[in-house]
Amino acid sequence: MKKTHIPKLDEFLGGGIPAGSSILFCAVPGVECEAFGYQILNGVIEDGYNGFIFTNVTEPHNIIYEFNRYGWDLNKYLKEGKAFFVDGSSNFIGIPPMGKYSIDELSQIEEVVLKAIDDVSDGVGVINNISTLIDYLEDDKIIEIINKWNECARVNNTILVYIFTKWDYKPELVDAVKSTVDSVVSLTSIEERVIIGQGFMVTSASWLHPKNSMVLYFVLQPGGVKIYIPKILVTGPYNAGKSSFVELISEESVSVDRMALEKFPTTIAMDIGHVDHNGFVADIFGTPGQERFDLMLDVLAKEAVGAFILVDSSAPQTFGRAKEMINKTQSEAIPKIIVANKQDLPGAMSPEKIREAMKLDKDIPIIPTIVSENNGVEMALDTLLKILYGD
């Protein structure tokens, strides 16, 4: 088993990738995928093994430059003989090739990469990018070549990492490519009108049943692939049930509160929770409802990607305050839902009446709940996550 050195991914893969296996990073166009291959190569070499990069998308010196930007010294590994290139790019654009092997005719690809795999027994080979191969070779030929490479890798205990951008190819071809490898990691964009994030998910692995979780990430230069935990805000007027709501949706939560009038607790700084629901993770920040703590709202709301606005359905006199808090946390601009709490109290207004009273846009969902009975809470959570992450 070799570590991928990509946060969370090793955990999902049961510790890493078994020697001799293949892994495909399958990305939708516009999602950063090359960094995954480069990060694995860098980590495996740091662990004391050798590796190569086959490139048909850019010249080796550009890849060295990209490595530098990530803060990894590929040049040193090249000099020490721990890494080498299979240059499948330079000859095609008429510049001198660089690397241990180079390709000047498409028919050589299969053999040359087989040699490279042989050279890095127990190590790793990164194939960047399958898409370019698809565009230059026949579909059947691609599958045949990948199968041969995987076979050779198995014999040599070499891990093969394939980078694949899923342009609008025929679905049968994409499925065929996926079926050639031991594990598939899907990289997608998470969209709220335009990209708000990128996520990865292990969709298959022959050596275990992968956890069905989507992890948000971004790629830093320097730094490489980093996990991103989005922040979701819970706000609303005093005594609307925010702390209880945070507590219910979180695996663990902490509330900074004190006893109001020495009778019941009220939040004086914030509630913090961490939610892990249907494979999505997020940090939850609850704001206090009392006006004297409004100076904190701005700080707590910073960089939130979504918001729950809690209201006491039986207290229409607080709706104005709820609108004010939406404004003060700048939640107008982010996806949000209204949690219409305390539906069990006498005089509780229906969601539609609340929409009317608060003059809310019809696109903002209003979910009726009774937080004290854990009624409707999951639906509220599902609704917001669906808006944020899509289906």
Next chain:
Amino acid sequence: MVIKMIPCIESGIPGFEELTRSNGGTGGIPENTATLVYGPAKTGKSIFGNQFTYQGLLSGEPCLYITTDKGLKQFETSMNEFQWPIERYLEDNSLYVIDTISDVSKGKLPKSKTVVQSYINNPTDIMVKVGSGVHYIYRNNPRFRSVIDSATTLLAYNDNMLIIRVLKAYLMRVNEAGGTPIILYTENSADRIVETMLKSLVDNIIRLDGKELVVEAMKGIGKRSSPYLITDKGIEL
């Protein structure tokens, strides 16, 4: 009968609005549609793209400019030739340039955080940069423009079908975000079939032949044409 007007944005080309005006509308390039500007070499296609870009910047609409023919330096020079200085817009980050041709690997640093490097033969990387560029621009102003100068070079360096896919993804991304994209392309530089596919990706088609500008297709209007000249102010109809 109620005639629904199609909102247009100013092209920046003197005479173009008059040429494309219909039903009392303003004329110009229909907002949030995709346009292909094509024609033989040296007929002013890049100038068209540059004029369109500069007009947007003047009106406060940011622009995502993907250059595959000239590096940033040459792009700046060619803009300066017509007195369309872009330095200010690079500084205030309203002009976002994806430079796929300059070689920055030798240590030359980009001069602005909105000048990013990509590689002509790496469409995957170009699309990643387009994604982050659109996201950056869209946050600042949902009305924006985008230009690819040109599809010709992308086609020359990559498999044609791949580039058709890339352009499709590009147009989708810009359109989704509310932008108005233009693709420039030199006629006959790729197969006929590729050219047909290219035309099928867009809403509007404009051809320049050195003497005449022909609007071959445009949302809301029929075929129109006008003679043009290239002066020190750019293209003028």
